[in-house]
Amino acid sequence: MTTALLGTRRGALVAAALLLVALVLPKLIYPVLAIDIIAYALFAVAFDLLLGFTGLLSFGHAMFWGGAGYVTTILVARMHLPLALAALIALVYAAVLALIVGAIAIRRQGIYFAMITLALAQLQYFFAYQLGDWTGGENGVQLTARGNLLGIPLENDVAFYYAVLVIAALGTWFVVRVVRSPFGAVLGAMRENEQRAIALGFRVDRYKLVAFVLSGTLAGLAGILFAVGNRLSGLDGVDWHTSGKVVMMSLLGGIGTVFGPIVGAGLFESLDYFVSKTIVGDKTNIVMGTIFALCVLLFRRGIVGELLAGARKRSS
Amino acid sequence: MALGLSVIFGMLRIVNFAHGVMFMLGAFVAYYGAQLVHLPFYAALIVAPVVVGLFGLLIEVVFLRRLYGLDPLYGLLFTFALVLIVEDVMRAAAGALGSPYSPPDALAGATNIGFTLFPTYRLFVIGVAIVVCVVVWYVLERTPVGARVRAATEAPVLVRALGIDTQRLISLTFAVGVALAALAGVLAAPNQNVEPTMGDKIIINTFAIVVIGGLGSIGGSILTGFALGLLQTVGAVIFPAFNDTLIFLLMIIVLLIRPSGLFGSPASAK
Numbered sequence: 001m002t003t004a005l006l007g008t009r010r011g012a013l014v015a016a017a018l019l020l021v022a023l024v025l026p027k028l029i030y031p032v033l034a035i036d037i038i039a040y041a042l043f044a045v046a047f048d049l050l051l052g053f054t055g056l057l058s059f060g061h062a063m064f065w066g067g068a069g070y071v072t073t074i075l076v077a078r079m080h081l082p083l084a085l086a087a088l089i090a091l092v093y094a095a096v097l098a099l100i101v102g103a104i105a106i107r108r109q110g111i112y113f114a115m116i117t118l119a120l121a122q123l124q125y126f127f128a129y130q131l132g133d134w135t136g137g138e139n140g141v142q143l144t145a146r147g148n149l150l151g152i153p154l155e156n157d158v159a160f161y162y163a164v165l166v167i168a169a170l171g172t173w174f175v176v177r178v179v180r181s182p183f184g185a186v187l188g189a190m191r192e193n194e195q196r197a198i199a200l201g202f203r204v205d206r207y208k209l210v211a212f213v214l215s216g217t218l219a220g221l222a223g224i225l226f227a228v229g230n231r232l233s234g235l236d237g238v239d240w241h242t243s244g245k246v247v248m249m250s251l252l253g254g255i256g257t258v259f260g261p262i263v264g265a266g267l268f269e270s271l272d273y274f275v276s277k278t279i280v281g282d283k284t285n286i287v288m289g290t291i292f293a294l295c296v297l298l299f300r301r302g303i304v305g306e307l308l309a310g311a312r313k314r315s316s
Numbered sequence: 317m318a319l320g321l322s323v324i325f326g327m328l329r330i331v332n333f334a335h336g337v338m339f340m341l342g343a344f345v346a347y348y349g350a351q352l353v354h355l356p357f358y359a360a361l362i363v364a365p366v367v368v369g370l371f372g373l374l375i376e377v378v379f380l381r382r383l384y385g386l387d388p389l390y391g392l393l394f395t396f397a398l399v400l401i402v403e404d405v406m407r408a409a410a411g412a413l414g415s416p417y418s419p420p421d422a423l424a425g426a427t428n429i430g431f432t433l434f435p436t437y438r439l440f441v442i443g444v445a446i447v448v449c450v451v452v453w454y455v456l457e458r459t460p461v462g463a464r465v466r467a468a469t470e471a472p473v474l475v476r477a478l479g480i481d482t483q484r485l486i487s488l489t490f491a492v493g494v495a496l497a498a499l500a501g502v503l504a505a506p507n508q509n510v511e512p513t514m515g516d517k518i519i520i521n522t523f524a525i526v527v528i529g530g531l532g533s534i535g536g537s538i539l540t541g542f543a544l545g546l547l548q549t550v551g552a553v554i555f556p557a558f559n560d561t562l563i564f565l566l567m568i569i570v571l572l573i574r575p576s577g578l579f580g581s582p583a584s585a586k
Binding site: 057059104107108110112114115116118119120122123126127240241244247248251283284285286288289290292293296297300 | 403560
């Protein structure tokens with residue numbers, strides 16, 4: 001299984017390499033883009049906890065990402081709460097939302113699960129659109145300043161980047177721990193053979209729900225980082241294209257590999273950025289969509305997944 | 317009223333993101349047809365489905381076919397990629413702003429239907445939707461081809477063993493589904509702007525309808541579609557601001573009470 005990667009020396013090497021790249025990233029590219037990449041990487045890791053390790057494809061994860069972003073920016077900009085408190089409330093919002101949505105969506109499986117999560121995410125989108133007094137409608141909610149987190153000033157983009165990196169690394173570490181725990185083993189068993197997991201006496205619905213809440217909350221955390229990093233949350237964040245984007249990142253990097261989605265997010269965001277500088281302009285989806293389509297058709301294991309499969313073939 | 321037509325896609329069991337795109341392309345074929353060669357509206361009702369249906373057939377034969385036998389989620393993801401590509405291509409070609417498309421004069425204005433005035437064009441759309449629903453129902457339920465299509469979706473292996481080319485049937489069904497989406501697009505064009513993202517909303521509504529109706533009886537899907545169409549029309553009057561959310565709220569209620577959908581059998585609730 002690909003999860004074997006996590007405990008091996010090779011896994012540690014991949015993690016170390018990623019961390020190294022992440023450490024120098026703001027020197028290589030525009031710091032806010034680097035913040036976006038790390039936020040999306042955490043988003044993709046959170047999403048992959050659900051798709052890769054539980055076997056549930058959510059097509060509505062933007063609701064946690066964008067929703068938590070909105071809550072944070074609204075609380076800070078309109079109610080003048082301190083950032084840390086606003087972020088905490090936003091996390092609780094994401095968790096409660098995930099609990100409700102999860103409880104409804106796990107009643108169906110496969111393609112229906114995807115459709116239900118998408119439809120529920122659209123519900124939140126419409127509310128965000130209609131409640132323009134709070135969400136700013138098309139304009140979104142702007143933060144005039146990032147403020148500071150527990151005394152650490154965050155105005156400097158590079159300093160903020162490293163704060164984001166620490167949080168994202170902790171989030172990823174948490175996912176690794178979850179996946180490797182007995183709880184994670186049950187999730188894997190459900191993905192492989194749900195009937196057998198039921199026969200073994202596991203209450204699969206509860207496991208799914210817990211996985212959904214964990215994933216949604218972490219996606220919310222990533223969304224908070226993104227919103228604060230850009231000093232903005234808007235309708236884009238809760239739009240279904242964003243839900244699709246995280247699916248693309250995860251699949252591109254390799255689902256069920258933990259580090260794959262990080263690679264996918266980094267590649268996707270930087271590619272998107274550089275493509276937008278060419279003649280394609282803001283129609284980057286022509287290129288990104290084509291890459292994703294090829295990925296679905298030709299290398300479904302994703303970049304990291306294919307590399308692992310190649311390495312295993314050589315060593316056996 | 318495109319809602320009534322979206323029901324059909326659920327029935328054909330090939331719901332995916334592509335239908336939103338095909339819906340949009342149908343409208344664009346009509347629009348460009350009118351702009352470039354003065355294609356009349358009634359001709360567009362035939363031309364657009366044929367053109368887009370062929371495009372759909374091409375997509376199915378070249379790409380989607382490779383994904384059968386895998387988890388159906390990959391089909392969904394591929395069509396999502398298709399949405400991104402086609403939407404941006406159309407954005408590049410036509411611009412992000414919508415273009416108006418006028419219905420023929422004969423259908424403009426309003427008609428008195430006894431107790432109230434009703435836009436003539438909407439009456440026409442409802443009429444077309446009913447006719448299409450009946451035709452599709454008849455073909456699927458009462459003809460040999462329809463029987464094969466139903467059999468092929470329920471037990472493809474067995475049907476192949478009987479010497480029927482299921483691949484061809486699936487391609488055909490897909491093309492017809494796509495053509496219907498394009499037809500819906502042409503019908504919707506005069507009511508809304510012709511723009512690259514016009515398919516997005518319809519496809520998400522369709523997803524909700526499929527979840528609400530559940531798979532199973534064709535009559536059930538049609539009933540669900542019309543009931544929801546009615547609900548949205550009434551909802552638009554009572555609380556317009558949150559009309560778009562009604563269908564999703566209903567979906568939640570249905571899922572809580574009958575997880576397999578209103579007309580679905582529990583066995584098909586997968």
